[in-house]
Amino acid sequence: MPKKVAIIGGGASGLLSALFCAKAGAHVDVFEQNARCGKKILVSGNGRCNISNKNLSVADFFGENPSFVAFGLQEFGFDTFERFANSIGLLLETKEDGRAYPLSNEAKSVVKIFESYAKTLGVHFHTDTKITDIKELACKYDATIIATGSEAASHLGGCADGYAFAQAFGHTIIPTYPSLVQLQLNSSLPNKMSGAKLNAEVTLLCNNKKESLSNGDLLFTNYGVSGFAILDISQRASVALLNYEAVDISLNLLPSWNAQKLASHIQKMGETMPELTILDILAGLIPLKIAQILLENLQIAHETKTQDIHTKLAKKIANALLNWRFEVSETHGFRHAEVSGGGVNTLEVNPKTMESLLHKNIYFCGEVLDVLGRRGGYNFAWAWASAYLAAREITKD
Numbered sequence: 505m506p507k508k509v510a511i512i513g514g515g516a517s518g519l520l521s522a523l524f525c526a527k528a529g530a531h532v533d534v535f536e537q538n539a540r541c542g543k544k545i546l547v548s549g550n551g552r553c554n555i556s557n558k559n560l561s562v563a564d565f566f567g568e569n570p571s572f573v574a575f576g577l578q579e580f581g582f583d584t585f586e587r588f589a590n591s592i593g594l595l596l597e598t599k600e601d602g603r604a605y606p607l608s609n610e611a612k613s614v615v616k617i618f619e620s621y622a623k624t625l626g627v628h629f630h631t632d633t634k635i636t637d638i639k640e641l642a643c644k645y646d647a648t649i650i651a652t653g654s655e656a657a658s659h660l661g662g663c664a665d666g667y668a669f670a671q672a673f674g675h676t677i678i679p680t681y682p683s684l685v686q687l688q689l690n691s692s693l694p695n696k697m698s699g700a701k702l703n704a705e706v707t708l709l710c711n712n713k714k715e716s717l718s719n720g721d722l723l724f725t726n727y728g729v730s731g732f733a734i735l736d737i738s739q740r741a742s743v744a745l746l747n748y749e750a751v752d753i754s755l756n757l758l759p760s761w762n763a764q765k766l767a768s769h770i771q772k773m774g775e776t777m778p779e780l781t782i783l784d785i786l787a788g789l790i791p792l793k794i795a796q797i798l799l800e801n802l803q804i805a806h807e808t809k810t811q812d813i814h815t816k817l818a819k820k821i822a823n824a825l826l827n828w829r830f831e832v833s834e835t836h837g838f839r840h841a842e843v844s845g846g847g848v849n850t851l852e853v854n855p856k857t858m859e860s861l862l863h864k865n866i867y868f869c870g871e872v873l874d875v876l877g878r879r880g881g882y883n884f885a886w887a888w889a890s891a892y893l894a895a896r897e898i899t900k901d
Contacts, residue, residue: 506531509898510645512635512669514541516887517870518651519618524895526625533645534627537634542615543660544653548842548884553611555589556888557881558582559602564882566739567874568678572850576889585888592621603881638669647865647898649858651891654844654871655680662838666872670848673863678849678874681742682841684735687753689728690833693797697724700793701731705759708737709752710744719759724794727836729753735879739845742835751832757790757825766822767815774810782808782821790825798824843883845876857897858890867894 507530511518514536526532534541545553557564560581565573582604586596594617595607606613622629635641642648652666667677704722708715720732737753744751758766773785783806786795799806802824804817813821838844848868852861860866869890877883 507646507899508644509533509647509649510535510641511649511651512638512641513651513653513666513870513872514538514629514631515544515651515653515870516542516884517891518649519615519622519891520888521649521651521869521891521895522622522627523618523625524892525899526622526627528895528899530899532622532625532627534622534629535633535635535641536629536631537663537665538661539632541619541629541631544657544662545615546611547657547660548611549605551611552605552609553614554603554605554881554884555596555614556582556585556604556885557602558598558604560882560885564878564880565886566845566876567850569850569874572853572855572873573875573886573889575855576886576893580889580892582885584892585885592617594618601880635665635669638672642866645865647867649867649869649894649898650872651868651870652872654847655838656682656685656841656844656871658839662844666868667847670860670868670872673860673866675852675860675862676849678846679746680844680846681746682835682838683739683742683845683876684842684879685738685742685840686725686730686836687728687734687738687741687832688834688836689753690831693801694724694728694830695726696797697793698726700724700791702757702791702794703759704733705756706733706737707754707756708741709754710740710749712750712752715744716740722755722757728832729755729830730836732879735842738835739876739878741832742845745832745834753830753832755828755830757794757828761826763819763822763826766825767818770810770813770818770821771815774813778809778811780810781806782810782813785810786821786825798828842879843871843876845874847872847874850874856893858894859897867898869894 509525509530511534596604598604656662701723718733718736723731858867870887
């Protein structure tokens with residue numbers, strides 16, 4: 505008789521584990537609480553789906569036990585995943601920085617191909633089905649995979665169910681926190697600049713100590729800041745907030761300039777074009793809305809003529825442009841987070857099989873575990889690797 509496998513969750517790791525189990529001859533039932541599978545896949549990468557990354561290493565992951573991912577990345581790394589994807593008609597395009605996307609450039613392709621292939625293998629999908637009694641379900645199957653994801657993106661079905669299921673079998677949960685998430689600032693200024701965007705360098709300071717630095721898009725919002733530069737530091741910021749540390753960010757709005765060069769530019773413009781205002785000068789460097797608020801914050805009138813700007817004032821403006829400090833009050837929460845840190849304690853899970861060390865035939869894969877990857881396809885890479893290991897162990901002879 506074929507093995508009966510229950511998979512709770514029809515996201516990335518749930519879909520792939522279903523494919524591999526069914527391909528090996530198992531009877532597979534996928535239980536998905538949403539009306540359709542793969543909702544988080546569909547919105548990933550702004551609908552493009554950064555499906556993996558060619559450059560995978562343990563250093564790209566966070567958790568209480570980061571080395572937990574090593575075996576999975578070795579057994580089902582990027583090359584192996586790409587070969588599998590190609591074999592089912594899902595062709596990939598890899599960028600220079602290692603990020604991989606479906607050749608179609610559409611996340612819909614990923615969900616469509618995975619679902620269609622799973623159905624040809626006989627996978628049974630039970631959508632709009634929320635599991636409430638994990639032990640009752642597990643009794644009916646030879647193996648149960650908990651692939652419920654995390655609390656991130658609750659509007660797409662993110663929830664804490666997987667943690668409750670794990671606790672029912674005696675597992676401990678590492679405290680969870682939102683990651684790849686926007687940051688809320690203890691200031692009214694971002695709201696006045698809402699919608700303004702530029703490339704910037706962002707430094708994260710925890711207890712006044714520099715912790716990390718990121719370059720990229722920075723977007724001011726009505727609650728604080730967003731953009732890739734913010735998402736990249738959000739993991740460390742979120743952990744610091746969880747630990748009640750003082751968290752600040754320093755914004756360098758002109759990372760290709762230094763203070764001396766910038767101050768000299770402002771003064772030189774005053775000499776060559778004395779009738780211009782300081783706002784005119786800054787508008788040539790940064791978005792106008794940001795320039796207006798920065799000057800207001802420095803209590804410098806927009807109409808101040810550049811000819812009236814002395815050396816000390818030019819340095820003050822330059823410093824503000826290169827080191828604008830804000831206090832971080834909170835992240836923007838699980839609902840707006842792409843992923844979550846924390847989760848099922850990986851010391852209680854076999855890293856080679858994803859099977860619970862506390863209860864036989866219970867497996868975990870994907871984001872429900874205390875494994876968190878950087879932005880750039882790393883979280884999907886872990887979803888694929890952990891799903892492969894679980895399915896391989898369940899269906900071995």
